[in-house]
Amino acid sequence: MSVPDLNLLHTLDVLLSEGSVVSAARKLRLSPSAMSRALARLRIVTGDELLVRAGRGLVPTPRASEMREKVRLLVEDAQALLRPSSGLNLSALARAFTLRTSDGIIETFGPSLVRRVHEEAPGVELRFVRKLDKNSRGLRDGTIDLETGVVDEAIGPEIRSRALFVDRYVGVVHADHPLSRAPVTAVDYASWSHVVAWREGMNLGDIDRILGELSLSRTIMTTVDGFSAALALARGSDLIATVPEKHTRALRGGMHTFSIPFPLREFTVSLLWHPRLDGDQGHRWLREVVRDACA
Template identity: 30%
Template sequence: MSDKPSLARLDLNLLVPLDALLTERSVTRAAERLRLSQPALSAALARLRTHFNDPILARRGNTYELTPLAQRLTEYTSTALETARRVFESQSEWQADTSTREFTLYGSDYALSTVGAMVSRLASERAPGVRFRFMLHTPPIVEDAANRLRSVDGLLIPHGVLSDLPFDDLWTDRWVIVASATNARARAGLTMDDLATAHWVFTYQSMTAFTSATRQLQQLGLETMVDAVVESFIALPRYLVGTNRLGLVQAALVQSATAVGDVIAVEPPFDVTPLLNALWWHPSHRNDPEHTWMRALFREAGRLLETEHAST
């Protein structure tokens, strides 16, 4: 017989206040988030402390910090809540046009402003009750993708970063160099020597967070001088205006980057490796009909983007 406690003897309702307490690290803020009274949240915290034989929240001066156990519980709790949500949202005969399911995905601002926006538009026409929650990823999220994808529906990121996870290829883009309209070198056409001596603005720069284009610059032997790192492809061109810096953005963003007229786009003086954008997801979704529908919608959106940019 198993030594594990029976689920029937566990109060699973405590998962919700536990998640709020772990996230907010405050009884007051957790109560506000759940729209409960502070005494009710305090009672839930007392029961959680008894169950785990751990304070969960420990006072440090005027604030509270998570105990080591509470820090470990953070990932488990969000995963458990997401799994429970999926269990009770599942339907024997799922129909997209009547569903109210919410899909949650991580991506860069580039991914969210291109394929994310296209998917949202398609869904509004075919499944008006379906909701999408698009969230910006961070390097820690990408580094822990195998675990993060247990509690969300997907991660939008090009090939070259992840492996050993299911994926759907969406569309191919290319990298373009952007510069200030006052940058005389860029206006004349850049050479490899120009790239080697230029100052740059990068979107990511670490051992585990990088773009394929910046990695290719390194492989070409260029020791780039980086003046700023901004984790936003859409914001990057603003950091070039009035300077001689260079940056790299995807071709799909060039029109918006150059629309005002103070930024120009220049073709790189080397053969840049194409950018293959993909939707990555956890194997547990493989036989989920709702997730299958979502993936098909992303593939369609990718084809539409490919067609749009091929004609420009």
């Protein structure tokens, strides 16, 4: 039985990730013709077309879609296995890390994070993925290296965590909104219509329950799936957006921010990762860089 060329795994990973022969060739520093030959070899080895023409681009076949994450995990496991166990050389580190985080975190803390990573490890690529739920499946299967979030029962019990910062919810309106002219009361807060950033598992500190205890209720005019969208709507209308204060700092420029006029509990935003990466030196370094960026 012939031994398969395992070098093709890395080529396949990049091809499936990029979905383009030209882009994959550029990333692997190959000519498009060399990459086309590599794709032809992969088609013979796998017995599948892998990428097929659709209009002016290429789309993966069903088998390629099924293989994508498995191939990525195999490549990452191989890289980890062959990585030296000591003496991390950041200047020579060539690796991609995927971080899943909610909108606002990237805009507020991303610039300092990217700047330091580029200075210390220019060969490292950061891939940011938007977080729309609390499912920790990506940490378990290795498609996500790091994640930010509030630790609760929705997070897998085996997931490691480290606190990044304590945050609280604030109200935000456009700069000329009537609520920007005087201290906001609970009645004021409930009297105006709201835009709410909501996704599964989010309760915004039980705001509506607390308003009910005060014999008040608010009108939710629209719901969006992220804080950035909520702030954009509040910026262009009279709606109130309620968002975390610290990690939306970079998104609230030119707007009026006020404290929620009734007691809301603060919450801790943590860094999350799978325990299999505890001892990985590159991952450990990145955890420290993220923590410093958010400090």
